[in-house]
Amino acid sequence: MAPLTIYYVAIGDNGASGPLIGCGDSLVATHTEPVRFTDQVGPSIRTLLANKSRTIGMSGLVNVLSQSNLVYEGGELDGSTITINLSGQFSLGGVCDIPRAKAQLEFTAMTAAGATSARVFVNGRPIDDVLSLK
Incomplete structure (x- = not known):
């Protein structure tokens, strides 16, 4: 048993609390209660996607994936x-949510797998391509 690491966004933080992403935001690691797992990637991504709250408690952190299905x-x-495969669709709040959503998924997956890079596929x-505004 061990905690899972889930990433959320500190809007306007300019990299002070974690990696700088998107529109001057930071990506911040959070930790769940200890859970039992064999493969950490699935439980970590499922935990991230299952959180339908845009704000994370009183932390000031934001989950831009909260409205996505x-x-x-x-x-x-x-x-x-x-490499992670998702199905469904994004429901994001604007152009700045694109890099935020991508970073939340990639960093959560990389940390869970002990990887240094991530590839995310949706459908x-x-x-x-999925998040492209073109």
Whole structure:
């Protein structure tokens, strides 16, 4: 048993609390209560996607994925790259939520897998294509 690491966004934090992402925001690691798992990636991504609250307690952190309807379908670690497959659709609040959503998913998956890079696919398409405004 161990806690899962889930990433949320500190809006306007400019990298002070974690990696700088998006529109001058920070990505901040949070930890769940200890849970039992064999593969940490699935439980971590499912925990992130299951949180339907935009604000994370009194922390000031934000979950931009809270309104999205996404399901974790599986993941695979290949060397130092974790690939996760999701189905469903994003429901984001604006252009700044695109890098926030991508970072929340990628960092949560990388930390869970002990990987240094992440590839996220939604309905079989790369996340960058799915979230593209083009």
